[in-house]
Amino acid sequence: MNLLWLQSAGCGGCTMSLLCAEDPNVLDLLDSAGIRLLWHPALSQETGAEVRALLERIEAGEVALDILCVEGAVLRGPNGTGRFQMLAGTGRSNLDWVQSLAEKAGHVVAVGSCAAFGGVSSAGDNLTDAVGLQYEGKHAGGVLSSDFRGRSGLPVVNVAGCPTHPGWVTETLLMLAAGTLGPEGLDALSRPLFFTETLAHHACPKNEFYEYKASAMKLSQQGCLMEHLGCVGTQAAADCNIRTWNGEGSCTRAGYPCINCTAPEFEEPRHAFTETPKFAGIPVGLPTDMPKAWFMALASLSKAATPPRISANATADRILVPPRPKAPKS
Amino acid sequence: MTDTPRRLLVGPFNRVEGDLEIRLEVEDGRVRAAFANSPLFRGFERMLLGKDPRDAMTITPRICGICSISQSAAAAGALAALTGASPAPQGALAAAILHGVENLADHVTHFNLFFMPDFARPAYAGRDWHETAVDRFTAAQGSAVREAVEARAKLFHIVGLLGGKWPHTLAFQPAGVTRAPTERDRQRIRMSLAGFRRYLERVVFGAPVEAFAELATRDALMAWTAGDAGLFLRIAHDLELGKLGRGPGRYLSYGAYPLAEGRAMKPGIWADGQHRPLDTAAITEDLTHAWMLGKSAHPARGVTDPDVEMAEPAYSWCKAPRLGGRTMEVGALARAVVDGHPLALELGASGGGVLARIAGRLLEIARTQILLERWADALRPGEPFMADTPPIRDGAGEGLVEAARGALGHWIRVEGGRIAGYQIVAPTTWNFSPRDANGTPGPLEAALEGVKVAPGEDTPIAVQHVVRSFDPCMVCTVH
Numbered sequence: 001m002n003l004l005w006l007q008s009a010g011c012g013g014c015t016m017s018l019l020c021a022e023d024p025n026v027l028d029l030l031d032s033a034g035i036r037l038l039w040h041p042a043l044s045q046e047t048g049a050e051v052r053a054l055l056e057r058i059e060a061g062e063v064a065l066d067i068l069c070v071e072g073a074v075l076r077g078p079n080g081t082g083r084f085q086m087l088a089g090t091g092r093s094n095l096d097w098v099q100s101l102a103e104k105a106g107h108v109v110a111v112g113s114c115a116a117f118g119g120v121s122s123a124g125d126n127l128t129d130a131v132g133l134q135y136e137g138k139h140a141g142g143v144l145s146s147d148f149r150g151r152s153g154l155p156v157v158n159v160a161g162c163p164t165h166p167g168w169v170t171e172t173l174l175m176l177a178a179g180t181l182g183p184e185g186l187d188a189l190s191r192p193l194f195f196t197e198t199l200a201h202h203a204c205p206k207n208e209f210y211e212y213k214a215s216a217m218k219l220s221q222q223g224c225l226m227e228h229l230g231c232v233g234t235q236a237a238a239d240c241n242i243r244t245w246n247g248e249g250s251c252t253r254a255g256y257p258c259i260n261c262t263a264p265e266f267e268e269p270r271h272a273f274t275e276t277p278k279f280a281g282i283p284v285g286l287p288t289d290m291p292k293a294w295f296m297a298l299a300s301l302s303k304a305a306t307p308p309r310i311s312a313n314a315t316a317d318r319i320l321v322p323p324r325p326k327a328p329k330s
Numbered sequence: 331m332t333d334t335p336r337r338l339l340v341g342p343f344n345r346v347e348g349d350l351e352i353r354l355e356v357e358d359g360r361v362r363a364a365f366a367n368s369p370l371f372r373g374f375e376r377m378l379l380g381k382d383p384r385d386a387m388t389i390t391p392r393i394c395g396i397c398s399i400s401q402s403a404a405a406a407g408a409l410a411a412l413t414g415a416s417p418a419p420q421g422a423l424a425a426a427i428l429h430g431v432e433n434l435a436d437h438v439t440h441f442n443l444f445f446m447p448d449f450a451r452p453a454y455a456g457r458d459w460h461e462t463a464v465d466r467f468t469a470a471q472g473s474a475v476r477e478a479v480e481a482r483a484k485l486f487h488i489v490g491l492l493g494g495k496w497p498h499t500l501a502f503q504p505a506g507v508t509r510a511p512t513e514r515d516r517q518r519i520r521m522s523l524a525g526f527r528r529y530l531e532r533v534v535f536g537a538p539v540e541a542f543a544e545l546a547t548r549d550a551l552m553a554w555t556a557g558d559a560g561l562f563l564r565i566a567h568d569l570e571l572g573k574l575g576r577g578p579g580r581y582l583s584y585g586a587y588p589l590a591e592g593r594a595m596k597p598g599i600w601a602d603g604q605h606r607p608l609d610t611a612a613i614t615e616d617l618t619h620a621w622m623l624g625k626s627a628h629p630a631r632g633v634t635d636p637d638v639e640m641a642e643p644a645y646s647w648c649k650a651p652r653l654g655g656r657t658m659e660v661g662a663l664a665r666a667v668v669d670g671h672p673l674a675l676e677l678g679a680s681g682g683g684v685l686a687r688i689a690g691r692l693l694e695i696a697r698t699q700i701l702l703e704r705w706a707d708a709l710r711p712g713e714p715f716m717a718d719t720p721p722i723r724d725g726a727g728e729g730l731v732e733a734a735r736g737a738l739g740h741w742i743r744v745e746g747g748r749i750a751g752y753q754i755v756a757p758t759t760w761n762f763s764p765r766d767a768n769g770t771p772g773p774l775e776a777a778l779e780g781v782k783v784a785p786g787e788d789t790p791i792a793v794q795h796v797v798r799s800f801d802p803c804m805v806c807t808v809h
Contacts, residue, residue: 007349009372011392012348016396016398016497017395019479020482020486020496021483022483025479026479027470027475027476037470040344042345042347042444043345043443043469044344045448047340047342048340048341048342051342051344052342075371085369086351087341088340088341088349088367088369089343121372124379124381125376125379127377128371162392163498218719219716219719245494245496246483246487246489246491246496247486247491249490249494250494251495251500254494254499254500256500256501259388259500271382272382272384273387273500317714317716318510318711
C-alpha cells in the first residue's frame with residue numbers, strides 16, 4: 001500500500017509525535033506493514049517540482065492512492081477561498097488539494113484533532129474558518145460531506161488527539177493495511193475504538209485520590225485534579241494512562257489535568273483549562289455516565305471516610321505518608 | 331554564460347517544519363533576488379484574545395509541534411513577568427532539562443532527517459562521499475536516519491517522565507513545574523542521558539562530546555573526520571559550504587535556559603564586530619511586506635490583523651522583526667557567538683553561512699548533552715519544584731527564551747483579567763522575514779542572493795542547502 005501525508009493547518013506535532021514511536025520505530029514499522037510513503041513533508045527527499053509532479057499524477061489517476069493522511073485543520077477562509085493556506089508552489093489552496101485528493105483515496109485518515117474536528121486551529125473566534133475533514137467541531141460535515149466515503153467504504157478515520165499518540169496512528173495504519181478496520185471498529189465520532197473504548201481516567205495513578213475525592217488544591221500537588229483543577233479524564237475517550245506516552249508519561253502522571261484532547265471542541269472548554277467550573281461549589285462536569293445524585297452521595301461519603309494517609313498526600317507534591325502494612329496480630 | 335532572467339517558484343518546500351514557498355529571480359545562473367513566503371496563517375495571537383491568561387499555557391505550545399516546549403517556556407516567562415512569580419530554583423532546573431531535551435532532539439532531527447538527506451541526491455553522484463551519504467542519509471531510509479529516530483525517541487523518555495508527553499506538555503507553569511521528580515526519576519533521567527551520549531559518541535561525533543565542544547578554531551573543526559559530523563565536514567569542504575548562504579553577520583540571543591543563578595548561555599547581540607547588551611525595546615515588527623493591516627510596532631503594542639485581500643507589495647503572512655531597524659540572524663550559531671564560544675565567533679564573524687550554521691548546531695548538540703548531565707546531577711528531589719503562584723493581575727509581561735531555532739519572545743497584555751494583547755516573535759520570524767519598509771530583505775532572502783542555479787534546475791539544490799541550513803520552523807513563524 002502507498003501513503004501520502006499532507007500537513008494542513010496545524011502545528012506538525014502529530015508527525016513529531018509519530019516519530020516517537022518505539023518497538024519498532026515508525027520507519028521500520030511502515031516497512032514491515034508494506035506501507036510505502038509516496039511523500040511525507042518531514043521525511044521524504046522530494047521537494048518542489050518533484051512533489052508537484054507527484055500530486056498531479058495522483059490527481060490524474062496515474063498513481064493509485066491507498067491512504068491519504070491529513071494532519072492539521074483545513075482553512076476555508078478568507079471568505080471561503082482557502083487562501084489562508086496556499087499549498088506552496090502550486091497556486092492552489094490546501095482546501096482545494098485536500099478535497100481533490102480525498103476523492104482519489106482508498107482511505108482518508110485525519111491525524112490529530114485539528115484534522116478530525118478543527119481542534120486548536122479553530123479556537124477563539126476562528127478567524128481562519130478552520131474545520132476538520134469530515135467534522136466541524138461536534139457536527140458532522142467538514143470540508144468533506146458527512147456522507148463522504150473513501151474508495152474502500154470507510155468514512156474519514158479520526159485519529160484524534162493533541163497530539164495523537166504514535167501508537168494510535170501506527171496501529172490504525174496497520175489495521176488499514178491488514179484490512180481489519182471496518183465501520184464496527186470506529187466510535188460514533190469515527191475514531192478507532194481500540195483507543196477510545198477506555199477513558200483517560202483508567203489506570204490514572206491518581207485513582208485512589210479520586211475514590212476519596214482527595215483533591216489537589218493547586219498544580220504540583222498529587223491529589224485528584226478533577227474537583228479543582230479542570231481534569232476531565234473521567235469523560236475523555238482515550239487510553240493514555242493504560243499505554244502511556246514517551247516511555248511512562250501521561251498528562252495526569254505529570255501532575256496536570258486531562259483536557260480531553262481527543263474530543264471535538266476540547267479547545268473551547270468555556271472555562272480556564274486548569275480550573276474546574278462549579279455551580280454552588282459542586283463541579284459541573286461529572287463523569288459521563290454516572291447519575292449525579294449518586295455521584296454526590298458517594299463523593300460526600302468517601303470524602304468523610306478519607307484515610308489520613310490519602311489526605312496528607314493529596315496536597316503534597318510527593319508521598320508524605322506511605323501505606324503501612326498492618327501490624328502482626330499478637 | 332548568460333541566461334535569460336527567469337522566475338522560479340519553489341514549493342512545496344519539505345524537510346522544513348511547516349509551509350514555505352520561495353520565489354526566486356534568477357539571472358546569469360545566480361539568484362538575483364529571493365522572496366520568502368510563509369503561506370499559512372492560523373492566527374494564534376487572535377485566538378488568545380479575551381481568554382484567561384492561564385490558558386496561554388495550554389494554547390501556545392500548540393503553535394508548534396517541534397518547538398512546543400520552547401513556546402511553553404516563553405509563555406511561562408511572560409506570565410511570570412506579568413504576575414511577579416519567581417520559579418522555584420529546582421523548578422527552573424527541571425524546566426531547563428525539559429527544554430534542553432527538546433532543543434537537543436530538534437538539532438538531531440534537523441541534521442539527520444531534514445538537512446543531510448540532500449547530499450544523497452543523484453545530483454551528487456560521483457563525489458567521493460556520495461555512496462556513504464546515500465547509505466547513511468537517504469531520506470526516510472538511510473541507516474543514520476533510523477538511528478537518529480530511535481535515539482531521539484528514547485531521549486524523549488525524559489519528557490515523558492517529567493512532563494507527561496511530548497509535544498504539548500502542560501508541566502510548565504510560571505512558578506515552576508507540575509511534577510516533583512523523585513530520586514528514582516533522577517536516576518532514570520541520568521540513564522536516558524547516558525544512552526544518548528553513547529549514541530552521540532558512537533554515531534554523530536565518533537569521539538567524546540567534550541572533544542567536539544572544545545573545538546576552538548575553524549582549522550580544528552575542518553580537521554574533524556570522525557562520525558557523521560566528519561562526513562558532513564568532508565562534504566562541506568568539497569562543496570565549499572563555508573562560502574554558501576552568508577547571513578547578515580549580526581546575531582541576537584535572549585540567552586538560553588533561565589536558572590536561579592542566571593541564564594546558562596549569555597543574552598546579547600553581536601554586531602559590527604563586537605558584543606553588546608540586548609535592548610528588547612529596540613525590536614519592531616515591520617508590516618510593509620506582510621499581509622497584515624496596521625503599522626509597525628514593538629510587540630508589546632503590536633496587533634495581528636490579517637489583510638484578507640492579500641494586497642501587494644506584501645507577499646507573506648510573516649511580519650518582519652528588526653532590531654534598531656536592522657535584520658538579525660538567530661539560532662544555535664547566534665547563541666554560541668553571543669555566548670562567546672571561540673569556534674562560533676570565528677565562523678560567525680565572516681557572516682556565517684551553511685557550514686557555520688550546521689557546525690553551530692553540532693557544537694550545541696555537544697554542549698547541551700554536557701549541560702543536561704550537569705543539571706540532572708544537580709536535581710534535588712527533596713526540594714520544592716513549584717513556588718507560590720501569585721494571582722493574575724492586569725499589566726504586561728515579556729517572556730524571552732531560546733528555542734532550538736533561536737530567539738523566541740512572547741509579549742502578553744492583560745486587562746480586566748483577560749488577555750488584551752498577545753504577540754509572539756519566533757526565531758524563523760527573524761530569519762525568514764520578508765522585506766521591510768526600506769526594502770531590506772530578511773536574513774534568508776539576503777543569504778540566497780548570488781546562490782548558483784544550474785541551467786534547467788527548477789528546485790535549485792544550493793538554494794535548498796541554504797534554506798535548510800537555517801532549520802526554519804514555519805509553523806512558529808506566522809503562528
